[in-house]
Amino acid sequence: MPDDRGHDELDRLMPAAYDELRRIARRELRRRPDDTLRTTALVHEAYLKLADADGAVWRDRPHFLAIASVAMRRILVDQARERCAVKRGGGRRAVTLDDDGIAVDEQAESLLALDEALTRLAATEPRLAHVVECRFFGGLSEEETAASLGVTARTVRRDWVKARGLLHRALRG
Template sequence: MPSATQSPEVTMLLARARAGDDAALGAAYSALYDELKRAARQQLRRMQDAFQTTALVHEAYMKLAGGAQLAAVDRNHLLALSARAMRQVLVDDARARKAEKRGGGQEALTLGAALGNGETAAVEVLALDELLSSLHRLDERAAQIVELRYFGGYSETEIADMLGISDRTLRRDWRKARAFLLAEMQA
């Protein structure tokens, strides 16, 4: 598994992208491409979605490249923004499928693997997005941990490194986020 340590090359490319070099973002994204594909593959495997791994990574890139001025300052920040972009792509796709006249029913995804300890809870992608938005209002870091873990597919150690927090703090925030999500899903 790739290390979540900083990459000076990616940081330099992101600085060039923020300065207006259009090709630099693509180069930074390319440098992280294999890691992004791994994250997308894990996410799609959990969802059992027909969305293709490469398509999800490319759509996330298009969201990042086509959006407002890129604010990523380093490798970890770009990975976090990419996880958020993947979430947005999947939510947009779920909304589009739900809006179809025929076959617009939403398949549930299981959070059992992400929630751990044998808990299983089925929730629609759109419902998960709403829950994460609610959690974000209450505890931004806890919501970011869920997003990185579930949509990014990163391990606890990788997330702790990315967020610059201890493993213990991460586990505490993860337990709090998981409890919130389970309580809201059962309400």
């Protein structure tokens, strides 16, 4: 169970970031119109995950949003896994990368393919994976992502380009 300090920080940051978290959740759910989760439910599920985090400390709002983005990613991936376990047949759908970010179709298989590729990327290039989580799943700007990681916006731009290329190759191959 998290300590009181972690709960106090969560209780302080959550109201201030609630609208931003709803925006992030809405964007994620728009990519998956067949999802049964709704915006508010996704934000609340993320809150519950964050509340259960042992010893969690958030430095500032961008850091909190980055961590919340990871929680939302995990919730959506878990839901996609459940759907795939029930679903029979069908191959994986293509996941494409473009200049605006990574476009994922509404199919659970695509989200799982992206999650697997991102997990492999995190094993070798953790910062690149974190940039993808912040930019794609969290919808954070380059500046917010940079603040979350303690690097410059220019580094985030380079990492984003490199991560997209590596993920594109992983998803094609």
